[in-house]
Amino acid sequence: MNISQAERRRVDVVVVGSGLAGLLAAITARENGASVALVAQGEIGRSANSWLASGGLAAVTGIDPDDSPEHHLEDIRRTARGLVFEDIARIFVDEAGPAIRKLETLGVRFHARDGDLALFPAPGHSLARSVRCEGGGAVGLMTTLIDVASERDVQLIGNTTAVEVLKSAEGRAAGILCRSGDAWQIVEAASVVLACGGMGKLFPVTSNHELADGSGYYLALKAGAVLTDLEFVQFTPTSLAWPLEVRGTSTGGGLMAQPGVKLLNANGERFMSRYDPERMEASTRDVLARAIFREVSEGRGTEHGGVHVDMSEADRDAVAQVSGRFLRAIDAMGIDPYSERVEVAPDVHFAMGGVVADVDGRTGVPGLFAAGEITAGLHGATRLNSNGLSEAAVFGIRAGRAAATESAAAQTWSCDFDSRHRVVHAMIAEDPRHIDGQHRTGVIRIGPVASGVGEAGGNVPALKSELREILMDGAGIERRTETITRALTRHAALRDQIDTVLASATPTEAFSLDGMYVLSGLILQASRLRTESRGAHFRADYPAQDPTWDRHIAFVCEPATAGDTQFEEAAQ
Numbered sequence: 001m002n003i004s005q006a007e008r009r010r011v012d013v014v015v016v017g018s019g020l021a022g023l024l025a026a027i028t029a030r031e032n033g034a035s036v037a038l039v040a041q042g043e044i045g046r047s048a049n050s051w052l053a054s055g056g057l058a059a060v061t062g063i064d065p066d067d068s069p070e071h072h073l074e075d076i077r078r079t080a081r082g083l084v085f086e087d088i089a090r091i092f093v094d095e096a097g098p099a100i101r102k103l104e105t106l107g108v109r110f111h112a113r114d115g116d117l118a119l120f121p122a123p124g125h126s127l128a129r130s131v132r133c134e135g136g137g138a139v140g141l142m143t144t145l146i147d148v149a150s151e152r153d154v155q156l157i158g159n160t161t162a163v164e165v166l167k168s169a170e171g172r173a174a175g176i177l178c179r180s181g182d183a184w185q186i187v188e189a190a191s192v193v194l195a196c197g198g199m200g201k202l203f204p205v206t207s208n209h210e211l212a213d214g215s216g217y218y219l220a221l222k223a224g225a226v227l228t229d230l231e232f233v234q235f236t237p238t239s240l241a242w243p244l245e246v247r248g249t250s251t252g253g254g255l256m257a258q259p260g261v262k263l264l265n266a267n268g269e270r271f272m273s274r275y276d277p278e279r280m281e282a283s284t285r286d287v288l289a290r291a292i293f294r295e296v297s298e299g300r301g302t303e304h305g306g307v308h309v310d311m312s313e314a315d316r317d318a319v320a321q322v323s324g325r326f327l328r329a330i331d332a333m334g335i336d337p338y339s340e341r342v343e344v345a346p347d348v349h350f351a352m353g354g355v356v357a358d359v360d361g362r363t364g365v366p367g368l369f370a371a372g373e374i375t376a377g378l379h380g381a382t383r384l385n386s387n388g389l390s391e392a393a394v395f396g397i398r399a400g401r402a403a404a405t406e407s408a409a410a411q412t413w414s415c416d417f418d419s420r421h422r423v424v425h426a427m428i429a430e431d432p433r434h435i436d437g438q439h440r441t442g443v444i445r446i447g448p449v450a451s452g453v454g455e456a457g458g459n460v461p462a463l464k465s466e467l468r469e470i471l472m473d474g475a476g477i478e479r480r481t482e483t484i485t486r487a488l489t490r491h492a493a494l495r496d497q498i499d500t501v502l503a504s505a506t507p508t509e510a511f512s513l514d515g516m517y518v519l520s521g522l523i524l525q526a527s528r529l530r531t532e533s534r535g536a537h538f539r540a541d542y543p544a545q546d547p548t549w550d551r552h553i554a555f556v557c558e559p560a561t562a563g564d565t566q567f568e569e570a571a572q
């Protein structure tokens with residue numbers, strides 16, 4: 001890897017990610033006296049799930065005297081199904097309200113009522129405690145924060161991909177190596193904050209941003225951080241499966257409950273009569289998602305892996321009220337949903353698992369912090385509506401503050417590019433923040449850092465598509481031993497092909513492809529190991545929740561040793 005020509009800069013804190021967590025981490029680190037650079041793939045802010053969000057943030061704001069942090073905590077515990085990190089959830093419910101107030105002081109505008117914030121109900125919450133950004137989405141929130149970051153001299157570096165966390169000889173995070181176009185960049189920093197968001201693009205259909213391929217998890221894993229709860233992936237049932245340009249756009253949760261809206265499989269059957277004859281399309285999200293998944297996996301799916309929505313008998317006014325974004329998307333494609341059938345499929349919406357961190361985002365690797373969707377712990381087995389943006393706000397602020405404080409101890413940068421193969425080990429832990437002495441099994445190999453030195457992309461897009469299909473097959477909505485094993489076998493068989501392509505791909509492509517390969521393998525492994533159903537993880541062969549599984553599956557990456565040669569077999 002030739003990085004001798006790399007442009008270098010040095011700051012106290014470098015933040016990777018320009019979503020809500022990253023922007024707030026950067027702004028808060030500046031407020032605490034640090035010099036800050038913020039690096040993001042794509043355009044600053046726009047390349048983030050935060051930009052696409054509907055704009056609801058759950059918090060106890062003190063407006064409703066009947067609400068309290070305890071109530072919010074209870075709601076989280078109920079949906080997390082025993083896997084919440086209590087200290088993180090406690091801090092979250094206490095600080096979500098103050099985080100909203102901080103956003104207001106930064107200039108973010110929320111819907112108001114009677115001179116204060118208006119509160120809206122959100123599914124799963126026992127009380128109305130969601131505030132909503134003005135403008136019907138989170139774009140206003142994001143543009144305000146980008147302006148604030150810019151005014152406060154955060155160095156905003158867009159269209160740049162972080163491909164490696166650099167470490168000092170002592171093992172402390174010391175900056176990041178990035179690729180911007182054809183050039184390398186090194187940002188040296190005493191503290192590194194990963195605020196890289198989710199991993200929806202590991203799956204074929206997702207509401208996530210085009211760049212949400214989970215590369216942040218891969219960065220963290222390679223740097224030595226622990227990942228956990230990766231099997232918990234939240235699906236929503238009906239997003240556009242086609243046309244490609246609007247794939248992943250949700251129909252809106254309320255559409256299926258509208259009279260006259262029907263779901264049909266490729267044979268034209270109204271298949272919900274087999275799954276929920278009483279409620280039909282108005283069934284719950286999990287039943288709908290599983291029904292569609294089963295229709296597709298049993299060969300009754302449409303051309304692009306979904307089912308049809310027939311709205312020919314629907315009430316147009318009622319549909320317009322619940323599905324504005326969906327209608328605009330298909331209108332832009334020249335489709336009339338009232339005369340043509342539209343293909344929909346379940347989409348991946350949110351990753352509950354991720355990087356293990358403490359309440360200040362410390363990952364266990366000195367100097368390396370994580371905040372926002374990339375982290376695990378708050379949501380356990382399922383995320384509660386509107387808690388994603390609040391999570392990014394609370395822990396973005398905390399990580400930014402801690403990163404600035406710790407950067408005060410100046411570091412000397414040095415980095416040894418590790419050309420050894422490494423192995424990711426799986427373990428089952430009561431508490432993934434204390435994994436010393438846990439029994440470990442090697443499950444997947446990671447290639448040398450110096451992958452991706454060529455210029456040609458090879459068949460990277462085709463391999464990525466195949467990985468997505470494999471992951472959906474094994475770790476889709478309904479999982480079972482047989483399909484997971486089949487997916488793992490197909491996944492292992494791709495290793496050599498991926499290695500060949502990595503050698504000739506551009507560094508950014510190589511990083512993205514390798515990361516997708518590793519992460520999809522880990523999600524499959526976690527889905528295989530958890531022999532129960534809980535929250536978003538549904539095993540058809542183990543349909544009940546099992547109290548012996550009140551534990552976490554964790555992964556950590558270490559240099560390969562002679563004893564790791566059998567890991568491929570262990571993966572089967």
Ligand SMILES: Cc1cc2nc3c(=O)[nH]c(=O)nc-3n(C[C@H](O)[C@H](O)[C@H](O)COP(=O)(O)OP(=O)(O)OC[C@H]3O[C@@H](n4cnc5c(N)ncnc54)[C@H](O)[C@@H]3O)c2cc1C
Nearest residue numbers: 017018019021041049050054055162197372373386388389
């Ligand atoms: C369609 C949709 C609607 C939603 N609506 C809501 C809602 O109303 N309320 C709610 O609470 N939650 C909602 N969510 C979830 C919520 O949007 C996320 O939980 C939240 O935005 C995550 O913020 P974040 O800052 O952690 O990550 P993101 O906003 O996704 O930001 C991640 C950033 O990291 C960058 N990045 C990643 N990897 C790299 C790399 N290797 N190098 C450089 N940069 C990198 C990305 O480009 C991006 O800038 C929604 C999600 C979606 C997809």
